[in-house]
Amino acid sequence: MRVGVIGLGDMGSGLARNLMANGFQTCGLDLDDARMRAFAEMGGEPVTSAAQVGANADAVYVMVMNGDQAKSVILGADGLISHMAQGGAVILTATIKPAEAREIGAAMDGSGIHLIDSPVSGGFPGAQGGTLTMMAAGAAAVLDRFAPVMEAVSGTIHRVGTRPGEGQVVKACLQSLIGAMFGATFEAAALAAKAGVSGEVLYNVFSTSSAGCGITNTALGNIIDRKFEGTGSGIGTMHKDLTISLSMAEELGVPLFMAASAMQIFHQGKTKYPHGDNWICTRVMEEIVGAELHR
Known part of the structure; x- marks a missing residue:
């Protein structure tokens, strides 16, 4: 074939x-x-x-x-x-x-x-x-x-x-969850940076806790290694996917509070760093709080 x-x-x-x-x-x-x-x-x-x-x-x-x-x-x-x-x-x-x-x-x-x-x-x-x-x-x-x-x-x-369309519906539901998980990880990283926690400590705890998963581990690993571009996860793709999830939710009359909040996080990241990867959203937060999370 x-x-x-x-x-x-x-x-x-x-x-x-x-x-x-x-x-x-x-x-x-x-x-x-x-x-x-x-x-x-x-x-x-x-x-x-x-x-x-x-x-x-x-x-x-x-x-x-x-x-x-x-x-x-x-x-x-x-x-x-x-x-x-x-x-x-x-x-x-x-x-x-x-x-x-x-x-x-x-x-x-x-x-x-x-x-x-x-x-x-x-x-x-x-x-x-x-x-x-x-x-x-x-x-x-x-x-x-x-x-x-x-x-x-x-x-x-x-x-x-x-x-x-049925495959796309399932993907839209999945991306609403993944977007929310990304957003929460970015916020936690910025909080840890401001509080003076080392990236290595945070990664070790997160990855071995009930919060550890592919989404969290990948995002946090790239953040603490300062890999904000070239990781194969351009911010434009996730931004687009969340737009689809929220559009479907609007059509169906379903409130998506977490996904909507994540959308704003991705808005700011894409606006400030349009060529960055998903994790670039954390850099915007770091610039606001005046601290960076390094390994």
Whole structure:
């Protein structure tokens, strides 16, 4: 089975790497020339358009930034559904609004091309290591057929529904929780810095307590090592994801107090340091309180 990847950034490059490691012929597309060169160097087949990806793949991962980009590469005049062979599948791993995924699914009806709505969790380490958690929504027979392609990039595949948008709904719920956990970790780090606690002490206590988990440990580790850029967790992505969670909550009339507070923390971080990673939010707080948390 031939596979394509559209979007070869921190996440998409990991998808491509693990697909090839599992023996799949993989073509790829990205607007960034450096990413395309890196993809070619790892053994991928660079192409110049979504149409070419579709013509050379039985399954295509779409790992772009937002819904407009997803709609363009899937539904556009030069998009996937006009060039993929009947029976192929688009695996939508980008995190977009549930309504946008439903719109894409409706537009694909009758095309002969399947849509698997499967946003992922695990971030840069999960993508590069092939251990992502997938929240897959699609017909059972389609998920069965393309399971080898999905297993190549993931550690766990949850079948969360059968219709487009259902994967995105679960991801929005997850991100509301992760955002709140990030925000609380950033605040605790700033509090410890001002109180004169060492970063090493705080990390050791947090990581071995009931608060210790991948989210807390990763965030705090990067904060105390002062790694605020280049860790594969750009602040723009989490900011976008929280926007989706809060938008869905507004549509449904559900109050999200913690996620809304986290959104303000990410607002300030993204405004002050738009090219930083998630943990850059702590630096803004440190600047306010006049203290920094170092290992």
